[in-house]
Amino acid sequence: MVNAYVVVILSLSFLFLIHCLLFRRRGRSNGAQLPPSPPAIPFFGHLHLIENPLHAALSQLAERHGPVFSLRLGSRSAVVVSSPECARECLTENDVCFANRPRFPSQLPVSFDGTSLGNSNFGPHWRSLRRIASVHFLSAQRVGGMSGVISDEVRAMARRMYRAASVSPGGAARVQLKRRLFELSLSVLMEAVAQTKTTRQEADGTDADTDMSVEAQEYKHVLDELNPLLGAANLWDYLPALRWFDVFGTKRKIMTAVNKRNAFVRRLIDTERQRLDDDDDDGSSNGAKKSMISELLTLQKTEPEVYTDTVIMTLCTSLFTAGTDSTSTTIEWAMSLLLNHPKILKKAQAEIDSYVGNSRLIAAEDMPHLIYLQCIISETLRLYPVLPLLIPHESSGDCRVGGYDVPSGTMLLVNIVAVHRDPSVWKDAETFRPERFEDGMRDDGLLVMMPFGMGRRKCPGETLGLRVVGLALGTLIHCFDWERVDGVDVSMAEGGGLSMSKVVPLEAMCKPRDTMGDALGKLF
Numbered sequence: 001m002v003n004a005y006v007v008v009i010l011s012l013s014f015l016f017l018i019h020c021l022l023f024r025r026r027g028r029s030n031g032a033q034l035p036p037s038p039p040a041i042p043f044f045g046h047l048h049l050i051e052n053p054l055h056a057a058l059s060q061l062a063e064r065h066g067p068v069f070s071l072r073l074g075s076r077s078a079v080v081v082s083s084p085e086c087a088r089e090c091l092t093e094n095d096v097c098f099a100n101r102p103r104f105p106s107q108l109p110v111s112f113d114g115t116s117l118g119n120s121n122f123g124p125h126w127r128s129l130r131r132i133a134s135v136h137f138l139s140a141q142r143v144g145g146m147s148g149v150i151s152d153e154v155r156a157m158a159r160r161m162y163r164a165a166s167v168s169p170g171g172a173a174r175v176q177l178k179r180r181l182f183e184l185s186l187s188v189l190m191e192a193v194a195q196t197k198t199t200r201q202e203a204d205g206t207d208a209d210t211d212m213s214v215e216a217q218e219y220k221h222v223l224d225e226l227n228p229l230l231g232a233a234n235l236w237d238y239l240p241a242l243r244w245f246d247v248f249g250t251k252r253k254i255m256t257a258v259n260k261r262n263a264f265v266r267r268l269i270d271t272e273r274q275r276l277d278d279d280d281d282d283g284s285s286n287g288a289k290k291s292m293i294s295e296l297l298t299l300q301k302t303e304p305e306v307y308t309d310t311v312i313m314t315l316c317t318s319l320f321t322a323g324t325d326s327t328s329t330t331i332e333w334a335m336s337l338l339l340n341h342p343k344i345l346k347k348a349q350a351e352i353d354s355y356v357g358n359s360r361l362i363a364a365e366d367m368p369h370l371i372y373l374q375c376i377i378s379e380t381l382r383l384y385p386v387l388p389l390l391i392p393h394e395s396s397g398d399c400r401v402g403g404y405d406v407p408s409g410t411m412l413l414v415n416i417v418a419v420h421r422d423p424s425v426w427k428d429a430e431t432f433r434p435e436r437f438e439d440g441m442r443d444d445g446l447l448v449m450m451p452f453g454m455g456r457r458k459c460p461g462e463t464l465g466l467r468v469v470g471l472a473l474g475t476l477i478h479c480f481d482w483e484r485v486d487g488v489d490v491s492m493a494e495g496g497g498l499s500m501s502k503v504v505p506l507e508a509m510c511k512p513r514d515t516m517g518d519a520l521g522k523l524f
Contacts, residue, residue: 117133194293269316
């Protein structure tokens with residue numbers, strides 16, 4: 001049996017090599033000027049060059065081959081851009097050409113067979129989803145209306161942290177921020193999407209201080225199962241022959257995690273549908289403000305062919321996936337940077353004290369006036385964008401990038417980290433220096449910030465994400481003094497995967513500020 005497998009693999013490798021040689025010859029014969037490429041090996045192409053973190057490996061290749069180079073990742077062709085000029089060229093001048101998404105077999109079940117907002121190709125279906133999301137989920141009016149929900153959840157987090165510190169030796173608690181921040185992000189979305197508060201209580205009915213809510217644990221467990229199985233880590237997205245064997249049970253693991261995720265969201269939808277039916281029966285709706293799901297279910301009654309259960313599931317799932325881990329990760333990176341730069345942390349506290357004072361907590365209307373806090377967020381997103389390569393794009397036709405020909409069907413990877421740390425554009429590019437944004441960002445065609453992407457596939461949740469990040473980070477800075485555990489520098493090691501997570505989750509010593517004692521006491 002083993003020998004048979006070896007024969008099959010060798011035969012497939014031989015056929016694939018012939019295909020690559022013929023393809024390469026055909027590419028040369030039409031006179032195309034393709035981007036430069038590192039030496040490849042048969043069958044695998046350049047997969048042997050893929051290392052974690054991927055953006056760092058691609059930056060090293062860009063140093064040798066230039067800001068535009070091509071890779072062959074098994075059966076897939078890819079082009080990597082690493083300069084601000086070329087990134088802008090791809091996402092503005094060639095925006096329509098690169099508006100599609102590559103179809104990865106591992107992500108099809110995750111993305112409802114490639115029909116989710118983030119994974120669907122450019123066309124009528126995507127435009128419909130984008131319109132629904134922009135109008136009913138992520139409009140400026142909807143996000144503005146969520147400010148109260150965000151503030152309530154941020155204050156609940158501050159209250160739990162204050163209580164935990166109050167019962168700790170020396171009045172300071174050792175906190176793992178990622179867990180609390182993930183719960184905060186999920187709680188905001190649970191309340192906004194389904195008007196469902198997370199259950200986080202101990203047996204005596206008081207708020208627990210030591211762990212996440214049941215819902216947050218459930219959803220985080222699903223994401224922890226899915227993330228390692230997606231992206232470059234899954235070789236059978238690039239080597240089709242491996243799908244025949246799947247000796248590691250990758251497909252089964254993906255389907256198990258996806259079923260758990262879908263069951264989680266389906267429960268929310270079913271609960272909202274029952275609530276609507278009950279309101280209709282007793283006439284008790286009274287024009288009350290509806291959750292996002294309730295609003296879509298109401299529209300479903302008049303336009304069932306547009307607002308299908310699958311569409312509602314797809315949009316809710318996209319919002320939960322994009323809005324939980326990304327928001328909490330950004331705040332975690334920001335706090336890690338501030339703990340390693342205590343003078344910047346003190347400067348941020350001084351700004352908030354000067355404008356907000358110490359008798360109350362930060363509110364949404366304060367954010368436009370806290371310029372230095374906004375600079376810290378911008379500098380964090382410059383150095384540690386949540387999606388260091390964005391979501392991959394794919395060309396729908398032939399185009400030119402950086403003077404090179406890019407054939408149709410080529411996957412595009414935009415190395416945002418390289419763009420944001422280009423030393424020819426950014427002074428002290430590797431240094432955390434929020435002051436660089438104090439006079440406003442210069443936009444002369446060279447200096448670009450694109451942590452949420454650019455063009456028509458830009459992340460539509462930017463406004464909501466920044467609102468949560470600003471209020472949460474500002475509250476943590478305003479209400480507490482922070483110290484590194486045992487005085488040791490916080491590790492800034494970057495993990496692999498689709499998002500830029502920390503290898504070592506941030507732990508820090510949290511102590512309520514003496515000047516904020518009265519304001520924190522009012523939270524109970």
